[in-house]
Amino acid sequence: DTEVTQTxxxxxxxxxxxxSLKCEQHMGHRVMYWYKQKAxxxxxxxxxxxxxxxxxxxxxxxxxxxxxxxxxLLNLHLHALQPEDSAxxxxxxxxxxxxxxxxxQFFGPGTRLTVL
Amino acid sequence: xxxxxxxxxxxxxxxxxxxxxxxxxxxSVSVYxxxxxxxxxxxxxxLLKYLSGSTLVKGINGFEAEFNKSQTxxxxxxxxxxxxxxxxxxxxxxxxSGGYNKLIFGAGTRLAVHP
Numbered sequence: 001d002t003e004v005t006q007t008x009x010x011x012x013x014x015x016x017x018x019x020s021l022k023c024e025q026h027m028g029h030r031v032m033y034w035y036k037q038k039a040x041x042x043x044x045x046x047x048x049x050x051x052x053x054x055x056x057x058x059x060x061x062x063x064x065x066x067x068x069x070x071x072x073l074l075n076l077h078l079h080a081l082q083p084e085d086s087a088x089x090x091x092x093x094x095x096x097x098x099x100x101x102x103x104x105q106f107f108g109p110g111t112r113l114t115v116l
Numbered sequence: 117x118x119x120x121x122x123x124x125x126x127x128x129x130x131x132x133x134x135x136x137x138x139x140x141x142x143x144s145v146s147v148y149x150x151x152x153x154x155x156x157x158x159x160x161x162x163l164l165k166y167l168s169g170s171t172l173v174k175g176i177n178g179f180e181a182e183f184n185k186s187q188t189x190x191x192x193x194x195x196x197x198x199x200x201x202x203x204x205x206x207x208x209x210x211x212x213s214g215g216y217n218k219l220i221f222g223a224g225t226r227l228a229v230h231p
Contacts, residue, residue, distance in 0.1 A: 004159075031216045042206055042221035043160070050216050090159055097212045104150060105217060107159035 004108035006091050012114045015081060021111045023074040023091030031097075032074040033105065034066060035090040043090055049074060050096065081115045088112050118143045118209050122222035130230050131199055137192040137225045139207035148210040149190045150219065151181055155203045163205075166190060177201070202229045 004025045013019050023032065031050050035043035048056035049068040063085075065077040074091055092105040123138040141147060148167050152160040164175025171183040181192045190207060207222040 006159075033216075040224070042224055043219075045218065048216050048218070055216060056218070092160075094217055096215045097217045104162050104165055105219060107152075107161070109159040112157075 004091055004093055004106050006089075006108040006111050008111060009109070010112045010114075012116065013078065013081065014116050015083075017081075018077070018079045020078065021076040021089055021091075021113075023076075023108055024072055025093040025106070026072055027093060027106065028071075029093035029095055029106070030071060031094045032068060033092040033094075034074065034076055035092065037088040037090055037110070078113075083115050086113055086115045118147075118211055118220050120207050120209050120220055120222035122207055122225050124225050125223065126226045126228065128228045128230060129197055132196050134195050135193065135197050135201075135227065137205050137207075137227065139190045139192065139222060141188050141190065141207075141209045143188070143209060148212070148217075149181075149183060150208045150210065151175065151179070151190075151192050152206045152208060153203050154206065160206065163192070197227070197229045199229050199231060201227060203227060
């Protein structure tokens with residue numbers, strides 16, 4: 001299984017709503033990533049989890065709250081978002097990077113988020 | 117800090133013609149380079165990667181890329197494109213750190229294949 005799955009595929013929410021995005025992989029990868037991608041732009045890294053611990057937070061506003069409950073799952077909790085947060089949210093996973101295993105990132109299909 | 121420049125934002129080409137998508141990087145250390153493709157409304161799919169060894173790298177869907185250290189380039193090529201190759205292509209360089217692989221993406225090149 002070389003697939004990263006993301007749910008939901010589409011999400012529309014108001015600025016006062018609370019919602020969550022979910023990402024799952026069963027490749028045994030211990031590093032998982034959240035990216036935000038605006039239209040016609042490259043993905044921007046938001047968070048990195050390594051061995052279920054938060055390793056990187058790229059100065060993301062606190063209205064985005066990541067969670068890694070186990071090695072296969074990654075969630076992104078959303079609260080009080082702004083319209084400018086509308087984007088494609090991509091999850092990715094990879095092996096731990098070592099001198100003997102430079103694993104590439106496997107991406108999910110993304111969640112298209114619209115904030116009204 | 118590393119950076120990636122994709123010199124063409126859009127490349128129009130006719131079906132069955134050859135294509136080259138250009139990518140230059142800046143790095144003072146060993147580099148690991150990747151090309152990803154993104155079809156409309158989808159995630160990113162790895163086309164090919166250069167980690168070490170042979171400078172000519174072959175990937176999926178008939179694509180290949182050549183790593184040129186002296187010119188700090190990693191251009192993507194395909195000898196004959198299909199309509200189905202229409203997509204956004206991203207070149208990326210990695211910054212391995214603390215066991216994870218931070219990707220630095222270029223701005224992307226939109227390949228439009230016309231019949």
